[in-house]
Amino acid sequence: MPFRFGPMELIIVLVVVLIIFGVGRLPEIGGAMGKAIKEFRSTQKDITDEDTTAKKE
Numbered sequence: 001m002p003f004r005f006g007p008m009e010l011i012i013v014l015v016v017v018l019i020i021f022g023v024g025r026l027p028e029i030g031g032a033m034g035k036a037i038k039e040f041r042s043t044q045k046d047i048t049d050e051d052t053t054a055k056k057e
Contacts, residue, residue, distance in 0.1 A: 005013075021029060 016024070017029075
Protein backbone atom coordinates (compact mmCIF):
# COMPACT_ATOMS: atom_id res chain seq x y z
CA MET A 1 0.00 0.00 0.00
CA PRO A 2 1.74 3.20 -1.14
CA PHE A 3 1.89 6.22 1.11
CA ARG A 4 0.25 9.32 -0.26
CA PHE A 5 0.78 12.67 1.39
CA GLY A 6 -1.83 15.29 0.79
CA PRO A 7 -1.70 18.94 1.77
CA MET A 8 -3.09 18.28 5.24
CA GLU A 9 -0.43 15.68 6.04
CA LEU A 10 2.34 18.00 4.84
CA ILE A 11 1.03 20.80 7.04
CA ILE A 12 0.98 18.48 10.05
CA VAL A 13 4.56 17.36 9.37
CA LEU A 14 5.72 20.98 9.03
CA VAL A 15 4.05 21.96 12.30
CA VAL A 16 5.68 19.04 14.11
CA VAL A 17 9.09 19.97 12.67
CA LEU A 18 8.59 23.58 13.79
CA ILE A 19 7.68 22.45 17.29
CA ILE A 20 10.65 20.08 17.56
CA PHE A 21 13.41 22.19 15.99
CA GLY A 22 12.13 25.75 16.19
CA VAL A 23 12.22 28.44 13.56
CA GLY A 24 15.90 29.28 14.05
CA ARG A 25 17.25 25.90 13.00
CA LEU A 26 15.06 25.36 9.92
CA PRO A 27 17.51 26.98 7.45
CA GLU A 28 20.33 24.85 8.88
CA ILE A 29 18.25 21.68 8.57
CA GLY A 30 17.16 22.61 5.04
CA GLY A 31 20.77 23.17 3.98
CA ALA A 32 21.85 19.84 5.42
CA MET A 33 18.98 18.05 3.67
CA GLY A 34 19.87 19.74 0.37
CA LYS A 35 23.50 18.65 0.66
CA ALA A 36 22.46 15.10 1.53
CA ILE A 37 20.12 14.89 -1.47
CA LYS A 38 22.82 16.30 -3.77
CA GLU A 39 25.35 13.74 -2.51
CA PHE A 40 22.82 10.91 -2.88
CA ARG A 41 22.05 11.88 -6.49
CA SER A 42 25.75 12.20 -7.29
CA THR A 43 26.49 8.75 -5.87
CA GLN A 44 23.50 7.27 -7.66
CA LYS A 45 24.70 8.75 -10.96
CA ASP A 46 28.22 7.39 -10.40
CA ILE A 47 26.88 3.89 -9.76
CA THR A 48 24.66 4.07 -12.86
CA ASP A 49 27.62 5.23 -14.96
CA GLU A 50 29.77 2.36 -13.63
CA ASP A 51 27.05 -0.16 -14.48
CA THR A 52 26.70 1.25 -18.00
CA THR A 53 30.46 1.13 -18.52
CA ALA A 54 30.66 -2.45 -17.21
CA LYS A 55 27.89 -3.58 -19.58
CA LYS A 56 29.69 -2.09 -22.59
CA GLU A 57 32.89 -4.01 -21.80
